[in-house]
Amino acid sequence: MDELPIGRRVAYWRGRRKLSQQVFADRLGKSKSWVDKVERGVRRLDKFSVLYEIAYILEVDVQLLLGKDPERRADALNCIDQVEVQEIRAALERYDSMSAYFDAAPFPPPLMDMRKAVSHAWLTYQYGRYGMLTRALPKLLRDAQAADAGHDGDHSREAAHLLGQVYQIASSVLRKLGECDLAWLAADRSMAVAQRADDPLLAGIATTRVCNAMVAMGRPRPALELNLTIANRLAPGGDNDSDPGRLSVYGLLLLQGAMAAARLGDTATVDDLVNGAHEAALQLGSDQNHYWTSFGPTNVELHRAAAAVELGDGGRAVEVHRQRIAEPMFNTLLPERRAHHLLDLARGFAQIGDVANAGEMLLRGDRLAPSEIRCRPIAHEVMSDVLRRTRGAPPSLIAELAEHMGVGV
Known part of the structure; x- marks a missing residue:
């Protein structure tokens, strides 16, 4: 971004703020032609007063327009900014389903399109492209909410399922970026929607998102209790089957419970839960991605190391990495999982x-x-x-x- 001409940087931020050239020109008190010439480099921007006005309208620091960064973060565009946080917050605060209860819903997005968009968002997250994802989230949230509000009959459950997944994606990336209150809100929404989707496994994964947000907010005890409660209800055996999806969701619930226990300093519970997840992983046989969990034997060991770090035992984490994680299996995991482990x-x-x-x-x-x-x-x-x-x-x-x-x- 730094090497771009200043006009291109203005165009980039204008586009990121979803302003047309005409709207941007109106706010500046200039003509659309003036904006177009600036962005194409035909007209120079050599007045600081104009630069500061542009920066104010685009809600960025003027140093960004000059190819510099006040925080010395040359890749700041890969991270979320406060304008995007507010757009995501606004999307999370919508109540389309309640509005549809009183008024006829608008034409909802086709479910086929939503399925593709949700799958793309999951992969964007699992490849660690958080900036791309946060910029797409507001529209994805609005579309998924509209689909959930507008589809009925046989399609209502699938629409709810897709919306629940979008809330989970939002919760996961927001937690990573330090927006814990919004992460909790999105996760809480995902649990409610999962019940309408009538999918216990989706509700189980939603539980892990809620608990992750709770741990990030300094509430590990209720997070541990909730993870264990839902894990016990979804455990394979008895009336429950042992298909790969159930094993994956159950195992991830145990692993997230272990992370909450580690935050509490409860080594014995950590070991019990990680070992329980290991047994589920052995039944699964290999690392898979049912319900977007990336669950399997290798991911269990990644969590074993992560829990050791939370317990303050860095030496144990290094030992787990060197002795229990096979490099070929590690390299088959998606980038987010591997980079998270390296962190x-x-x-x-x-x-x-x-x-x-x-x-x-x-x-x-x-x-x-x-x-x-x-x-x-x-x-x-x-x-x-x-x-x-x-x-x-x-x-x-x-x-x-x-x-x-x-x-x-």
Whole structure:
């Protein structure tokens, strides 16, 4: 972005704010032709007063228009900004289904189109492209809500199912980006919609999103209890089958319960739950992606390492990585899972004072999924720790990544 002419940067931010050239020109008090010439580079922007007015209308810092960044985050465009947060909040605050109860619903989006859009959003998340996803979320939320409100009869359950998935996608990415209150709201909505979709497994996955948000908000005890309650109801055996979907959802509930227990410092419960998930994974046989869980034997070990980090036992996390995670199986996982694990490893190495390897894990994670490292608050904390404890000047690659992250060297 920095190397673009200033007119192209203005066009980029105008497009990101969903302003037409005419609307943008009207707000500036200029003609549409003037805006077009600026964006094409025909007309120069050499007055700071005009630049500041443009920055004000586009709700960005003027340094961004000049190809600089006030926070030294050269890749800031990969992360969410407050305008997008407000757009997502506005979409989450809609109550289309209640409006449809009183008035005829508008023509809803076709379910075939919604299925494709939801699958694309899941893959965008699992490939760690968070900036792309957050920019698409407001429209996806509105479309899914309209579909849920507008379809009835045989199609109502599928529409609710799709909306529940969209809420879960929103919750997952918002939690990663530190927007915990919105993550909880989206997850809570997903649980309610899952009941209308009449899919217990969708409700089980919705439970993990709620509990993740609760842990992020400092509420691990109720998160642990809720995960275990729903896991017990969905457990394979008895009247419940043992198909791959159920095994995956059940196993993920146990793993998320283990993460909540780790936040509480309850080592015994962590071990019990991870081992229970391991048994479910062995029945499944391999890492799969039923209900978008990425659940399987390798992912269980990733959570074993992550729980060790939460317990403050970085050495144990490194041991799990080296002794229990086979590199070929690890490399088959989707980028978000791998980059997330490398971030956990960076935290583990930092806990045992190995800042060189901690930095290396951040670099590896950044190569896999830059947004997982550059946009997550926890990654910024790790990088700050690495820089603070590095003797002398940090290695050039670490310094460069820190620059991209906006973390002071």
